[in-house]
Amino acid sequence: MKQFDYQAFFITNGLAFEEAVQRYDTRRRQLLAKCSHITLLSGVATPLSHHNIWLMPDVALYQDPVMLYLTGLNQLNVGLILDPFQDKISLCLPKKDDNQVFWEGDFLGLSELNHQEICERFLVDDVLIYEDIAESVVSLIHDTKDLTLALYWHDYESEEIADFYVLFKKMMEEALEEVDVNFVNCFHLLEDRVILDDVDRANLKQANQFTADVFKTVCKALAGCSWETEVAGILKGNIFKYSWMGQSFPAIVASGKNATILHYKHHNHRLDQDALLLLDFGCRYEVMPADISRTVPVNGRFNPLQRLLYTIVLEAQITVEKHVKEGITIDELNELCWSYIEAELDKRFFSKGGSCQRSYVKQPHNVSHLIGHMVHDGDPFRVYRSLPLQSGMVISIEPGIYGHFSIDIDGNVYDEELGIRIEDNVVVTGDGCDNLSSDCPKSVLDIEALCS
Template identity: 30%
Template sequence: MKANHKKRIGKVLKKLKTFDKESAFFVTSASPTLKDRYQYNDYNQDSDFYYLTGSHAKHLALLINTKKNSVILFAPEKNPIMELWEGKTENFKTLAKNIGAELVIYKRHHSIEAFLDAMLGVQTLFLQNVKNETAWYVGEKILNIPIEARRRLPEKVIYTEEIMGPLRLIKEPYEIKETKEALKITWDSLLKTIPMLKPGTKEAHIAARLEYEFKLRGATQAFNCIPASGPSAATLHYEHYSRTLKKGEMFLLDYGARHNMYCADISRTFPVSGKFTPLQKDLYNVVLEAQIAAIRKVKAGVKVKTIYEAAAKVIIQGLIDFKLLKGSLSSNLKSGAFRKFFPHSIGHSLGIDTHDIGKIRNGPNASLKAGMLITIEPGIYFAKAIKKFPVSGIRIEDNILVTKTGGKNLSYFIPKSADDIEALFE
């Protein structure tokens, strides 16, 4: 199974025509970003560009134009000096052929002019909204010319997200297959790391081990993992990695592998000593029950709000039982007082980007469609110590495929019941 880029480009063309007869769609490769004055960060292709071309090459541009249904792949002139330093570039002729595009070679220092030339006569231009990518500069150039002076350059500029959001939000079978592979690597790598989960281990070492295990399996980190022990877990996007795991605490791990660009995103919470204390277990089970309740609600046509509330209700009831909230379930749902303990949304779409395009959080009334891939990740956090609860956090996250009949948990094989988590330490 392979990605069919020609077919995806065809879908963009079809969608373009529904906006304006004379419209075009322009996306470019990601611009390399600097790490310091002389070095670059690892190159990470722009996700829209990758989705439509499958290429990791730099300095490319794709223009899809309703005029004559033309698809142009712009590639830079061959540069032997650059190839000496950076290695041979991809064969752009083959790439253009594979995606059904005409290949146009441009000179690097005339790129913007070459792109603008090809856009003459276009009324509405769809443009990538990513700062510092070439498409961004093309947009800036156009928008800086007053409309009355633009002549044949586009009058209207719209972000490509309008087209790419709905398209990328619904996953193809190929994308599901890649996500499953990423999830398998995610779990296999954790299994190798479990023996390190004990008092005395540094958070940073767990992160390093996971990354090493991913690389052994041909994958990378989907995002900087969150290896949060004890109080670290109360910081939702914890990134210091500075603590050492301590006896009796919990350890929240939010991590995932990226394989062939597709991301997994999993959270699990472990007892550092191998066994939850009775209080930790009660709290853990509230989060687990909330997560399962939310997953049960997942189905095409269901509102995101419904799923969020299914989890929120279980969390509120749990907090009332722990005497951390006063009043009734319904009054708490209304007042939102529980958000102090559960301050984030229920999840996000997942794909080439960990927080994928096509927001599922577009207001409370956004609803799910078959083929969406989402995370379900409720949690309870104590930003301050309260009663018997120290500063800490529990989150449980799975990756769910939305279908017409329900939610299919693609990460079902990663243990999450309190007993199964404890069994990992035996």
Template identity: 30%
Template sequence: MKREQLTEFMRRMEPRSVAIVAGAREVTRSNDTHYRFRQDSDFYYLTGFDEPEAIAVISPEAEKPYTLFVRPRDPEKETWDGPRAGVEGAIERYGADAAFPIGDFCMKLQEILQGKRTLYYRLGTDHELDQKIIEEIARMRALGRRGVIPPHTITDTGVILHEMRLIKSESEIALIERAAEITAEAHREAMRAARPGMHEYEVEALIEYMFRRRGATPAYTSIVGSGENATVLHYSANNAAIREGDLLLIDAGAEFQGYAADITRTFPVSGRFNRPQREIYEVVLEAQKACIAMVRPGVSIDELHNRSVELLTEGLVHLGLLQGDLNELIEKEAYKKFYMHRLGHYLGMDVHDVGLYYVDGESRKLEPGMVITVEPGLYVARNQEAKEEYRGIGVRIEDDVLVTAEGHRVLTAGVPKEVEEIEQFIARARVEESSLNRSSFNANPS
């Protein structure tokens, strides 16, 4: 798969150009320990190489168009940190036409850049590498009378790469589908297990256990917000006790072999919605279902978002949380007190995936192969000026949707979201648990 993507990337490059794409570095967590390494998505998309401190050089017109600079083999360090591919592995296992130790990169940089009109490079991601490249170009300019010619244009690699990544191949869709299946299983398990008296972090631990046991990792920091914590959009403390009568908002997604899923569900931990909770929930649910139904090629991102604004504002008026003319409320953005984010985002290797949302100033239209989230929400903060019965209620419902030639396909339909469906699901889980507890008691009499 990676070689096909590399070939297509080279096909889209300008004549007499070279691309430098850097992998991620290890990041210090504290003192001499590091966060778990995750490769840069652009680099991994092109190379499949999953070690830190690597650089790919891509030059379509060169005798050896694809070169990797990697950490060399080091028996002592490998004893501590695990095996490295090394220069030989970069060629034999990862398909590089040539490979060198990463320490040779600066020494070969003039040779890499010489005579190229365009350098594809993403400035602002690796500041140390930025500085090395800028300094080398400046040095080469000073040698112009000796026939040393640096690139005269630097173009962001994202101009090509991010447009490629936006439209998913069949193999990429299969990986997102698997991530979605794992995520759906984890959400169902959380819905079964969550109880008043538990802490949010216990639910978070269960979700991430489900990810790990299926060979996945969290695609982002899980949000597990109970009660009024659900009104904080990116709540991540996950340390509060869950109380009787709380809604629990869970926004969590698995990453499987480099591809993410992203699901949000909101449900009553006691098993049944009370009236205000249900009223807010149904406004969000109906808006989400209507927006999903609109997803098809040719519909713009703004059209989807604007429809969510119309439906949620209409619902807020119906509930008495907003007063006035619907069109005036939308024009004045009065809804932003309760719905302050966009309807969704692209999904892929990054949970907030790459790709332009506006092209030539116009909202981008959906195309087959795009994967988007659809996630309207309403958040009535405890200190918000609003009807008392709705304060402290936060609801978001999110699904991952593939745009197809015929319309769309929801990849995350495996988690209940209808009111009756959720309540019945939780009720069955409680009955099953009670039955198991009785069976265990009868099998082990005192």
């Protein structure tokens, strides 16, 4: 195989090339050992701008997380066919296209000259053309006489939802309509994917460290900012200083009442010097995405209302963290978190004459979500909330309060719309958890010292 820049399309997670290839091969072989039927997996098959051709998205990492986990190939048109009857794994790739290389850069493509070299270098048994994936599967089904094909998809309550997995399943159903194939979901075979190994945990720890460093830089520069736009520019620019993969997700930089919008994204309002500023952001390092939220006073000092509500949220987070361990469920953490916040609001706020208007009852969102190769990993609708957490899983802990709050404290009336969220990432262990975000300041004193 000619010399090429594999960094353009192959994610090594910081390992040497050969070590990274072996790691992906081990994952594939472990999956193959679980398969009872021919199993077909596909990565992203169309550019992000395919249906909106005027868009020019700047996203460094766009591969489906399952395919990324099994191959490390960050490019279009990658598939895997796992055949447990022949103990064989086939990698499906696009045809080599020199014109595409000229325009977009190198990618792993198949030609008549490199078939054996790809097999040897990437430790697969065969390499097939991605565009012929349906025909390849039909041939295998005829050979094995097993009329069951395993695909990966998410089960949705509404048939109107059509994500990439559902669309691929429909495409295969149409392509194999005359073969009378029975489709089964292999989702459960890949549930262990969200239990991180030592490499991924170390990279996620580093992603959290970089994110904490970005937060400290933003806080020190906050006094010189007049607009959310300026804060967002400093935040995003510093993230890219640490990692070419950039942001884990589009950052939220929301001041004042904008922070009552959970996924606020405009970043175009002037900063109110007496308001709070909510930052929800993360640096993606070697694929792994940090997801940290912090809330700071724009002028460097919490007023009494802000301090009161912030303290309740912080104490709720600490309380939840103390209860995280193997075996507990996110549903249980939800009940613990939001019941704690409501009880403390009754005790410290409502009983003192405070009033508020909120757009939710008790729980504005889940206190936790899984973090894996994607920042919201697992399943899209958090079906895993009712399942016991396992050692090695990473979850967020992100209590929050949002709304219009008013109270008289020591003869002074405080009235404002605000959102407060404090979010850390923790690794679940047998008897507790390890906080990966511990270097990111969050106490009232530390925040005020940092912003002053």
